[in-house]
Structure formats: C-alpha cells, structure tokens
Amino acid sequence: MTKIGENISIASHENMQMNGMQKLSVTLGILGLFILVLSLFNVNFPNKEIWLATAIALILVGVITYANKTYLNQPAGIKNNGVWHTNFTNKGTLAWMTGIVLTSFYVVLYWYPQYLGLNQEGGKNTGIVAFFDPLSLILNGKAATQWFVYGTLYTVAILGLGYKFILKYRHNKYQLVRTLSVMFFQLGFAFLIPEILEKLNPEKAYFAKDLKNMWPLNYYFFNDWHLKSMLEGGNLGMFMLIFGIAMIFIISPILTYFYGKRWYCSWVCGCGGLAETAGDSFRHLSSKSTISWKIERWMIHSVLVFSFIMTIAVIFTFLSDNPQMSFITKDQFIFGIVIFLALFTIVLYVFKRKDMDTDAIYTMLSLVAIIIISLLLNYFSGKQNILFLDSNSLREWYGFAIGAAFSGVVGVGFYPILGNRVWCRFGCPMAAILGLQQRLFSRFRITTNGGQCISCGNCSTYCEMGIDVRSYAQKGENIVRSSCVGCGICSAVCPRGVLKLENNSVSGRINANEILLGNDVDLLDLINNK
Amino acid sequence: MEHIVIIGNGIAGVTLARHIRKKSESKITIVSNENEFFFSRTALMYVFMGHMKFEHTQPYENDFWKKNKIELTLGQVIQVVPSAKEIILANDKKISYDKLVLATGSKPNKFGWPGEELKGVTGLYHKKDLESLEKWSVNANRAVIVGGGLIGIELAEMLRSRDIQVTLLVREKSFWAGILPFDESQMINRHIVEHNIDLRLETNLVEILSDESGNAKGVVTDKGEIILCDIVGLTAGVSPNIDFLKNSGIELGKGIKVDRFLETNIKDIYAIGDCAEQRVAIGERTVVEAVWYTGRMMGETLSQTLSGIPTAYNPGNWFNSAKFLDIEYQTYGWVLAKPKEYEAQFYWEHQQGKKAIRISFDKSNRTFLGINTFGIRMRHEFFDKVLTEKKTVEYVIENLLKANFDPEFFTSHHKEIQKQFYKQFDSFKTA
Numbered sequence: 001m002t003k004i005g006e007n008i009s010i011a012s013h014e015n016m017q018m019n020g021m022q023k024l025s026v027t028l029g030i031l032g033l034f035i036l037v038l039s040l041f042n043v044n045f046p047n048k049e050i051w052l053a054t055a056i057a058l059i060l061v062g063v064i065t066y067a068n069k070t071y072l073n074q075p076a077g078i079k080n081n082g083v084w085h086t087n088f089t090n091k092g093t094l095a096w097m098t099g100i101v102l103t104s105f106y107v108v109l110y111w112y113p114q115y116l117g118l119n120q121e122g123g124k125n126t127g128i129v130a131f132f133d134p135l136s137l138i139l140n141g142k143a144a145t146q147w148f149v150y151g152t153l154y155t156v157a158i159l160g161l162g163y164k165f166i167l168k169y170r171h172n173k174y175q176l177v178r179t180l181s182v183m184f185f186q187l188g189f190a191f192l193i194p195e196i197l198e199k200l201n202p203e204k205a206y207f208a209k210d211l212k213n214m215w216p217l218n219y220y221f222f223n224d225w226h227l228k229s230m231l232e233g234g235n236l237g238m239f240m241l242i243f244g245i246a247m248i249f250i251i252s253p254i255l256t257y258f259y260g261k262r263w264y265c266s267w268v269c270g271c272g273g274l275a276e277t278a279g280d281s282f283r284h285l286s287s288k289s290t291i292s293w294k295i296e297r298w299m300i301h302s303v304l305v306f307s308f309i310m311t312i313a314v315i316f317t318f319l320s321d322n323p324q325m326s327f328i329t330k331d332q333f334i335f336g337i338v339i340f341l342a343l344f345t346i347v348l349y350v351f352k353r354k355d356m357d358t359d360a361i362y363t364m365l366s367l368v369a370i371i372i373i374s375l376l377l378n379y380f381s382g383k384q385n386i387l388f389l390d391s392n393s394l395r396e397w398y399g400f401a402i403g404a405a406f407s408g409v410v411g412v413g414f415y416p417i418l419g420n421r422v423w424c425r426f427g428c429p430m431a432a433i434l435g436l437q438q439r440l441f442s443r444f445r446i447t448t449n450g451g452q453c454i455s456c457g458n459c460s461t462y463c464e465m466g467i468d469v470r471s472y473a474q475k476g477e478n479i480v481r482s483s484c485v486g487c488g489i490c491s492a493v494c495p496r497g498v499l500k501l502e503n504n505s506v507s508g509r510i511n512a513n514e515i516l517l518g519n520d521v522d523l524l525d526l527i528n529n530k
Numbered sequence: 531m532e533h534i535v536i537i538g539n540g541i542a543g544v545t546l547a548r549h550i551r552k553k554s555e556s557k558i559t560i561v562s563n564e565n566e567f568f569f570s571r572t573a574l575m576y577v578f579m580g581h582m583k584f585e586h587t588q589p590y591e592n593d594f595w596k597k598n599k600i601e602l603t604l605g606q607v608i609q610v611v612p613s614a615k616e617i618i619l620a621n622d623k624k625i626s627y628d629k630l631v632l633a634t635g636s637k638p639n640k641f642g643w644p645g646e647e648l649k650g651v652t653g654l655y656h657k658k659d660l661e662s663l664e665k666w667s668v669n670a671n672r673a674v675i676v677g678g679g680l681i682g683i684e685l686a687e688m689l690r691s692r693d694i695q696v697t698l699l700v701r702e703k704s705f706w707a708g709i710l711p712f713d714e715s716q717m718i719n720r721h722i723v724e725h726n727i728d729l730r731l732e733t734n735l736v737e738i739l740s741d742e743s744g745n746a747k748g749v750v751t752d753k754g755e756i757i758l759c760d761i762v763g764l765t766a767g768v769s770p771n772i773d774f775l776k777n778s779g780i781e782l783g784k785g786i787k788v789d790r791f792l793e794t795n796i797k798d799i800y801a802i803g804d805c806a807e808q809r810v811a812i813g814e815r816t817v818v819e820a821v822w823y824t825g826r827m828m829g830e831t832l833s834q835t836l837s838g839i840p841t842a843y844n845p846g847n848w849f850n851s852a853k854f855l856d857i858e859y860q861t862y863g864w865v866l867a868k869p870k871e872y873e874a875q876f877y878w879e880h881q882q883g884k885k886a887i888r889i890s891f892d893k894s895n896r897t898f899l900g901i902n903t904f905g906i907r908m909r910h911e912f913f914d915k916v917l918t919e920k921k922t923v924e925y926v927i928e929n930l931l932k933a934n935f936d937p938e939f940f941t942s943h944h945k946e947i948q949k950q951f952y953k954q955f956d957s958f959k960t961a
Binding site for chain 2: 075076077078080081082083084085086171172173174176177289290449450451452454455456457458460461470471474488491492493495496497500501502514515516517518519520521522523524527
C-alpha cells in the first residue's frame with residue numbers, strides 16, 4: 001500500500017541539484033552575457049540592435065525562467081534552505097570568482113573605460129560601449145557611454161532579480177510592494193526619465209536628472225561644474241536645483257519622520273534597489289558582531305563628515321569664483337553654515353541628548369566645534385581654502401575614495417563576500433543622515449510581539465544591515481536603530497510572528513523590558529517600572 | 531560570597547543566571563554537558579536546513595559570559611549530594627554550592643520499541659542529535675518519523691530540505707489532534723501532504739528493523755506494513771531529564787517536584803524549566819510544561835527569589851506558538867481540542883486553506899477564553915489584556931484589526947471573519 005510517490009520536488013530546494021529547465025535557463029542567461037562579452041572583444045555584430053536586444057532578452061528570460069522553476073513549483077514560504085550549504089551563497093569559490101569579476105568590472109568602469117570601448121578623444125566608440133549605441137540613440141539621442149552601459153545593465157539586474165525576489169517572497173505583500181517600488185524607481189526615475197530628458201535637452205551641459213538621487217548620495221550635486229550646468233540648464237536645470245535642495249531639507253526629513261529611512265533606502269534608492277534584488281542571496285553575510293557595529297558607526301559618520309566638509313569647500317569655491325551666478329554671497333554662506341551647525345547642535349543637545357550615547361555626543365560636539373573654528377579661522381584670514389584644504393583635491397579624493405572605490409568597487413563588488421549592504425551600512429552619507437533622523441525623530445520602529453520570541457536567530461542572520469535583531473526581540477524591546485533600512489526581512493523570516501515594522505507615535509517608541517509579557521503581571525510591573 | 535550553581539544552560543538556566551547577575555554579585559556557575567555556550571534549541575532545525583550556521587543560534591557573543599562573571603563548566607553531572615551541598619561530575623570533579631538550581635531540560639521519549647537503540651535512530655533534541663542526522667542524511671533516501679507533534683513535523687521539514695523522502699507516523703486520527711481541534715488539524719494534514727510528506731494517520735510503530743551491522747533498515751507498523759528506511763526519528767514527546775537524581779533524596783515524579791517557589795523538597799535546591807513538575811497544576815496548565823516560554827518565565831521568577839525577594843511562580847495567561855512548515859501558529863488563552871460543556875467555539879478558515887482562526891468563549895456570559903490563529907499573526911499584548919480583563923468575544927471580534935500583527939499591506943480578513951461570526955452566533959449578538 002506504499003504510496004510514497006517519486007520525489008517530484010527535486011527543484012524545490014536551493015541546495016539541491018538543478019533540474020533540466022533550471023539548467024536551460026542558466027544557459028540562456030549565460031548566453032546573453034556571453035554576447036555582451038563578445039562585444040567587449042570587438043566582435044563585429046551585424047544588426048547590432050538585434051544582437052543587443054537578443055542579449056538583454058536572453059538574460060531576462062534566463063532569470064525569469066530560473067525563478068519560475070525554482071519557486072513556483074512549491075508552496076509559498078521562506079526559501080532559505082541550503083543558503084549556508086551552497087558554495088555561491090556561503091563565500092565559496094564561486095562567490096569569490098563572482099566578487100572578483102564584479103570588482104574588476106567596477107575598476108575598469110571607473111578608471112579604465114577605454115577597455116570597455118569608450119573613445120576618450122571623442123571619436124567613435126568601440127567594444128561594449130559601441131554595442132549599446134542603438135539603445136542609447138533611441139533613449140537619449142547620443143552615442144552610448146560607459147555610464148549608459150552600466151545604467152542599462154544595472155536596470156536589467158534590478159528588474160530581473162527583482163522578479164526573482166518577488167517570487168521568492170510571494171507570500172509577503174510588504175516585500176511585493178516594496179520590490180515593485182524599487183523596480184519602478186530604477187526603471188523610471190533612474191533610467192528612462194533622465195535619458196529621455198537628456199534627449200529633450202541635447203544642447204545643455206550634463207547635470208543629474210535623477211530626481212531621487214539626492215545629495216549627499218549624489219556627492220557632486222554641489223560641485224562647481226554641476227551647479228553651473230544646473231544654473232545654465234534652463235527651467236529643467238533650475239527645477240533640479242530647487243527640487244534637489246528641497247529633497248535635502250524638506251521632503252526627506254518629512255518622509256523619514258513618518259515612515260523611517262526605509263522610504264528611501266529600501267523603497268526608492270538605486271543602491272538599495274540593487275542590494276535588495278541582486279544582492280538578496282548575500283544578505284546573511286553581513287557581520288553581526290558588536291565590533292562591526294562599532295566600526296560601522298565610526299566609518300559611516302566619518303564619511304558623512306568628509307562629504308559635508310567637501311561640500312562646504314566646493315560651494316565656497318564656487319561662490320568665490322562665480323559671484324555673478326549665485327543667489328547668496330560667500331559671506332552669507334559661511335555664516336549661514338556656522339549658524340546652521342550651531343543651532344542644529346544646540347537643538348540636538350537640548351532635546352535629544354538622552355537618546356544618544358555619550359561617545360556620540362562628545363564626537364558630535366567636538367566635530368562641530370572643529371568645523372566652526374576652522375571655518376571662521378580661514379574666513380577671517382581671507383584664505384581660499386575654507387577648511388585648510390584645497391576644495392579641488394578634496395572633491396577629487398572624495399570622488400575617488402567614496403564615490404567610486406567605496407560605493408562601487410567595494411559596495412557591489414564585495415556583495416558575495418561581505419554581504420549586500422556594505423556600502424549602505426559603512427559608507428553611505430545619505431544613509432547616515434537619514435539614520436540620524438530615524439533614530440532621533442521618527443515614528444518608525446520594529447515592534448516586538450510580547451513574549452513570543454524563541455531566540456532562534458533567523459532575524460539577526462538575515463538582517464542585511466548586520467543588526468542583531470534578536471538581542472532586542474528576546475528582551476521584548478522595540479528596534480529603533482539608525483542603520484535599519486526597513487527591508488522587512490526580519491519580520492518575514494521570523495517563525496513565530498514576533499516582528500512588525502510600524503509607524504506609530506514617537507513617545508514610548510523605545511521601550512526596555514526586563515521581564516517579558518506572559519509572566520506574572522505583578523512581577524512585570526515590579527521589575528519593568530521600577 | 532554565595533555560590534549559585536545551575537545545572538543546564540538552556541533557556542531556563544541562562545535566563546536565571548542573567549537576571550541574578552543584574553541584581554546581585556553572587557558567584558554563578560552554569561554546568562552543562564552539551565555545549566559550552568548557550569544556544570537556542572528551537573533553532574537547531576534551521577542549522578540542519580542551512581538557514582543558519584550553528585554560531586547563529588547563540589544569542590550572546592562568547593565573551594558575554596566572562597563580562598558578566600558567569601562561569602561556564604562543561605561536564606556531565608552524575609550525582610547531587612544534598613548533605614554535602616555539592617555536585618559530582620563524571621570526571622570526579624566536585625563543585626560545592628550554596629544554592630543549586632536544576633534546569634536539566636528534557637530527553638526524547640522512547641517507549642521500549644524493539645530496535646530503538648540502533649544506529650540511524652534518533653530523537654530531535656540535543657545538539658548531538660543534529661550531528662547524527664547530519665552524518666546519516668548524506669546517504670539516506672527515506673526516513674520514518676514517529677510522532678505527530680511539533681517536533682515530528684519539524685524533523686520532517688528538515689529531512690525534506692535534504693530531499694529525503696519522509697513518512698510521518700501519527701498515532702492519532704489527525705496531526706497533533708490532542709491539542710488542535712479537528713478543522714485546524716485537517717488543514718495541517720493537507721499542508722503536510724502538499725510538502726510531499728507521506729502522512730500515515732492512526733499508525734503506530736511496532737518495531738525498528740536492523741541490518742547485519744546494527745543500522746536501522748526499516749520499521750514495522752501496527753498495520754503490518756514494513757517501510758524500508760535509513761533514518762528513524764523518534765519524536766513522540768519529551769520527558770524530564772532527571773535520571774541522575776534518582777538516589778539523591780530529591781523528590782521526583784514525572785519531573786522534579788517543586789512548590790510554587792520552584793523549590794524542591796530539599797532546602798536550597800530548586801528546579802526550573804522542562805524538568806520541573808508542579809505539585810499542583812496551575813490553572814489549565816499541565817504539571818510539567820516543556821515549553822520555551824515557561825522555561826524562560828521560571829528563570830525570571832526564580833531570579834527574584836535567589837536575589838532575596840521570595841517570589842512565587844505565577845505564570846500569566848497561556849500563550850504559545852509554532853510553525854508547521856509554512857503555516858505559522860499562535861495561541862493565546864485556552865482553545866481546547868475537545869470543548870468543555872461551558873465552551874462555544876467559532877471557526878473561520880480562509881478559502882485557500884492556509885489561514886484560519888478559532889475563538890473559544892464561554893457560552894453563558896460570552897467571556898473570551900482563547901484563540902488559535904494560523905497564518906495570521908496576532909498581538910500578544912492585545913490578547914493578554916483581553917484575557918486578564920475578561921473581555922467578551924464580541925469585543926475581540928470587533929477589534930480584530932487592532933489585534934492583528936501581520937506585516938504592512940497584508941490582506942486583513944477581519945470583515946469576513948466578523949460577518950461569519952455574526953451569522954453563526956446571531957443569537958448571541960441579540961441575546
């Protein structure tokens with residue numbers, strides 16, 4: 001009477017052998033990539049547009065078929081089987097190889113675009129850059145650049161692997177909506193709209209047209225060439241300038257107040273978008289040790305200060321060099337910054353010092369003091385280098401070290417080794433600012449559900465930001481951390497329904513219990529309220 | 531300085547140690563023979579399935595214990611000598627104590643089945659069980675699991691994740707039928723089958739067969755059937771791990787008998803967690819409660835007593851949770867599989883059969899008694915308050931949305947549930 005059927009779920013587990021369809025889909029994807037590689041080596045494709053379309057289609061079809069075959073033949077639910085057993089997702093050879101390929105790609109992209117076929121003398125492109133010409137001509141009316149190639153591949157990655165992510169978490173509507181959002185913002189705001197706007201304004205010098213890519217993530221926003229391009233960029237340029245500034249000072253603080261920094265980091269941002277989709281397979285690799293947390297806090301805030309100083313310096317230079325183009329004088333700017341910093345620090349100290357660690361307060365106070373003193377010193381001694389440093393070299397160093405090396409080479413190149421949010425966690429100045437707002441003035445928190453936690457550790461393991469979620473959950477304490485990007489995966493993987501991302505009143509947001517719900521009511525009161 | 535010795539570094543013992551350390555400077559020693567550092571036993575399954583590494587099951591970093599001056603000793607306690615106030619380890623080491631706490635947990639039940647000691651036969655409780663499974667699963671094609679409860683279904687899920695075919699023998703008519711009412715239990719049955727697990731209801735193990743070299747090669751069921759397999763999982767419940775106390779003078783029943791202050795018949799010796807047995811049952815609770823949460827709560831309570839504030843163990847409203855493959859389960863208050871005569875039950879199931887709730891209430895005064903939820907997360911705080919304040923079932927039905935703890939954007943079924951409730955219990959509404 002044995003009714004044990006043949007096992008039909010060979011494909012249903014990630015740590016098992018791939019089935020035929022999965023192998024076929026991987027082959028399709030690799031074929032697509034192979035065409036791109038061939039173009040890199042200047043293989044002369046006739047009908048480039050057809051070959052380009054074929055390559056992109058093959059990649060997308062490969063990813064989609066693979067995702068269908070992997071997830072749709074089994075019940076919806078958490079799909080982490082074998083994550084730590086699989087070479088690719090557990091820092092094995094394949095992971096290292098992928099890391100090396102990605103890293104080299106970024107090195108070439110940033111510093112040696114000629115190897116991708118970019119003609120830096122302005123002549124005709126070759127290689128993979130030229131291969132993307134047909135699409136570039138359609139979208140922005142110009143020949144492709146290495147950035148166009150990168151943007152296209154980036155968008156393909158977010159769309160294809162976003163689809164995979166949606167199938168993987170299809171039982172969880174928060175993940176569904178959030179992923180559709182990052183896919184939408186990447187395709188529309190980061191890719192199509194800027195390219196089309198470029199086409200509509202062909203004669204204007206380049207300035208960033210991605211509305212959501214705000215300073216300081218877009219570190220060159222206040223650089224002199226960029227300010228000039230915007231100021232000379234007609235209505236669109238002026239709009240981008242005003243909207244960009246409004247984003248920094250008005251829109252983003254308001255949204256962060258209501259929803260936490262997740263509105264940006266895991267719903268809108270392109271870096272976050274890639275991390276959540278393409279990087280999802282590596283989210284568990286982030287380090288959860290307290291040491292990493294310490295390094296994270298020092299590093300990310302140092303980058304924030306660096307970007308802040310760099311920006312003050314370049315704006316000062318711009319105002320000195322182009323007084324006729326500016327709304328404000330350099331005097332007003334310097335005193336404005338000094339007043340802003342002083343006010344900001346005083347307000348923070350007066351109202352929020354209880355929410356901050358002592359070392360954070362001291363660091364903040366001394367940093368602000370140093371910045372103000374050096375600003376004033378330099379200003380009154382009539383120097384051009386407003387912060388003792390040459391704004392040009394500051395800018396170049398920032399662009400090299402943070403803009404390219406950190407965010408690209410390390411940030412994405414090291415996905416398979418360090419996890420998918422290395423940049424967001426250790427380096428992104430935008431995340432640092434939004435994080436401060438989230439920690440100090442936001443309605444967002446992750447609520448823990450009474451005494452239901454069993455300390456299993458799924459939440460901590462799958463936190464891409466390296467937050468030890470469990471350490472809060474097992475104490476019944478809400479999670480209010482500046483680094484939390486609100487991806488919601490901790491809540492998704494929790495087997496006992498303990499975690500919920502919520503926006504609620506600010507008071508009582510941070511709670512600390514010694515005795516958890518479920519025990520003696522009197523004991524609870526006695527200990528927790530003493 | 532007072533020396534508190536705790537035997538066992540599970541959730542009960544470790545919670546106790548942490549809380550004592552917050553209040554006092556007593557010397558604390560935890561003795562364990564399983565692993566040097568505390569880990570979450572409930573997470574062992576995720577290590578096998580590759581969701582986590584073993585290190586991830588450890589809630590505290592390794593230097594936590596030193597920092598908090600909690601001494602960890604690895605060793606098997608073979609004897610407790612109350613007259614000398616000392617314990618003796620297998621390596622003849624003696625540790626003397628001022629206060630002794632027994633938090634030794636459970637061991638898987640075995641009922642004297644022929645072949646239960648063969649190679650390839652294991653429970654799922656200890657870290658070493660996991661290591662055995664790891665070893666055996668490499669070449670295994672089929673496993674038979676005996677026991678239709680929480681651990682049985684977890685073991686089934688684990689083995690399926692390695693593509694091992696699983697037959698699950700359930701003694702009852704339906705999965706976990708002693709606890710789950712019929713409808714929910716049926717729903718879980720269907721879900722088990724959906725995961726390609728061969729579910730055999732009302733089937734008992736008779737014998738485990740051995741090959742020439744002492745490995746399990748199959749089982750014989752009470753239906754006379756032989757099922758060949760490489761692994762046999764024995765998951766028919768657990769019982770207190772107390773064998774080493776037999777001649778110690780400590781009063782034993784099923785577990786270690788304790789009073790409401792968690793003290794045994796011998797002064798300065800206490801027992802908490804799975805191994806403790808209440809002399810008198812507390813409310814609807816069983817005298818031995820092998821549940822993570824009660825272990826933790828006993829640890830929290832005893833820490834008060836051992837820090838000089840004598841405190842009786844007084845667990846609040848009952849709650850529990852589990853996950854059956856992909857279906858999450860939570861329960862608050864009491865929903866009995868066989869309703870008492872004063873009890874009425876309301877059941878709603880989602881049309882796709884992956885979500886359900888059952889609410890139990892008192893027929894006479896409509897007091898809410900408890901809820902089972904499947905695939906819907908509920909707020910512990912809400913139901914704890916409702917139970918304490920003895921709110922009515924209507925209050926709960928009206929506030930289902932407030933009680934909900936699902937992630938944002940999840941479909942809320944509260945309207946559908948409300949509608950069905952009032953249709954079914956109209957007389958109550960108008961009464």
